[in-house]
Structures are given as C-alpha cells and as structure tokens.
Amino acid sequence: MDRYAVFGHPIGHSKSPLIHRWFAEQTGQVLTYEAILAPLDGFADSWLHFVAEGGRGGNVTVPFKEQAFALAQVLSKRAQLAGAVNTLYLDEQQRLCGDNTDGAGLVADLLRQDVLLEGANVLLLGAGGASRGVIQPLLDAGAARIHLANRTVPKAQQIAQLFDSRVSAGSYAEVPKERWHLLINATSSGLQGERPPLHEQHLEYCQLAYDMLYGAEPTPFLQWCHQQGVPQTADGLGMLVSQAAESFTIWRGVQPEVEPVLLKLRELLRG
Structure with a gap:
C-alpha cells in the first residue's frame, strides 16, 4: 500500500x-x-x-x-x-x-469564498515564510498590489525585493493610506492571544479579513476586524484543507473535493 x-x-x-x-x-x-x-x-x-x-x-x-x-x-x-x-x-x-502548495491553498480558499482578487489591494501582515509563500500566487490570481507590514522592516523589504514593483514593504506605523480590500494576517500573534499592531484606519475599505491561524473560536485579529465593521472574516482552516488537496492531487493525479472535508473538520473543532 x-x-x-x-x-x-x-x-x-x-x-x-x-x-x-x-x-x-x-x-x-x-x-x-x-x-x-x-x-x-x-x-x-x-x-x-x-x-x-x-x-x-x-x-x-x-x-x-x-x-x-x-x-x-x-x-x-x-x-x-x-x-x-x-x-x-x-x-x-x-x-x-x-x-x-500553501499559496495555491490560500488562493483556492479565497476564491471558494467569492473574494474578488482581480484588481485587489492586499495588505499582508508579517514577513515570515507564510507571507513569502503566498505573494506570487496572489499576484497570479490578479492582485493589483501587495504591501507587507512587519515589525522588522528590513525583513519585509528583503521579501518584497524578490518580486516586482507591485509588492512593497514597511512598518505597521507606515502602512500607505490606500484602499485595502483584503487583509491577511500571516503572523502567529494569535497564538499569544494578540493581534498585529495595525491602525484601524486601514480597515475602512476592507471586504475580507483573513487569518492563516484557525481554531474553535475566532482569533483576536478576526475579533478586532469584526468589531471594526469588516463585513467578512475567515480563518485558515480552508487554506489548510485546500493546500492539502493540492498536495493530494500532485501525488495521486486526482482532485478531491474540499468542501465536505472542511465541514467535517469544522464540526470536529467545535466539539
């Protein structure tokens, strides 16, 4: 076997x-x-x-x-x-x-939730491996602009330089005042019960706030975004299942359905 x-x-x-x-x-x-x-x-x-x-x-x-x-x-x-x-x-x-398959998993999960990526301005929080792995798939899916915000600016700039001029980087305090349609938290701040130090002004035009972490309850970042009036929030469970589906397809040449597995997992998490 x-x-x-x-x-x-x-x-x-x-x-x-x-x-x-x-x-x-x-x-x-x-x-x-x-x-x-x-x-x-x-x-x-x-x-x-x-x-x-x-x-x-x-x-x-x-x-x-x-x-x-x-x-x-x-x-x-x-x-x-x-x-x-x-x-x-x-x-x-x-x-x-x-x-x-992480970036493909994220894009698949966003599209599954009817997020419009074509022409979207994306604010990406954190400059670790989780961020770096999703930038090109987001650009390929049509994102017009991606800005990396991170505590350590040189680390974010180092990643941004790997890509074209659509990708920029800076500190949380210096996020450009633009219409950010999609916010993605790629930090692990939620594991410590915290959220990235982002000013609420950057949420004004946000249609979806996404946290790559997942759990039985919304992360502190998603709770904050919801309180600030962001119309849609989502955690990373769908990304987990979607990237796994991509791996499965690579190995077996068969595309599994994500939705039934995601529903089972969600039920399991809620106990």
Missing part, C-alpha cells in the same frame, strides 16, 4: 492524517498517511528512513520547510519563490521533488 506522511515537530496536533484519509475515501484511493515526529536536527534522516520503508510522498510543516527545500533535488517554481517546501514526492527517475 502506498505510504504518505506529514513531518513536523511538534506534530501531535496535525489534522493532515485525518484530511488525507477523508480525501482517500472520497476519491477511492488506497493509501496510508501518518504523522511523523522528526527530531529537530534529524529531518533528512527521518525522510530517508521513510522512503527506504516505501514512502512515496509527504507534507512538511513547522519547523522543517526550509530543510525540505534544501533536501529536494528538483524544486518547483512556486517552491523557489517561497523559499520553502511543504510537499515532497519522488518522480519517475526517483529524484526528490519539492513543491509548495
């Missing part, structure tokens, strides 16, 4: 085994998918051991996406732009291929 897995540290919280099991049932694919806790300094060894035991492909989560990028022999264009890999597989020549 074909084996797949997700590698991370920690990994016990991962919903990926459940998601891919449901995808397999839905599409009639016969496979196994497990969660593997890799040592912080031993991702490569864990992956090689998995392949030696018949592993066909895998997902990679925190903190191994950069290590997976370094390990891959062939990198997709979107992995190169993201500087990180979240999807690994062996091609017909048995070369290790690395891809990044």
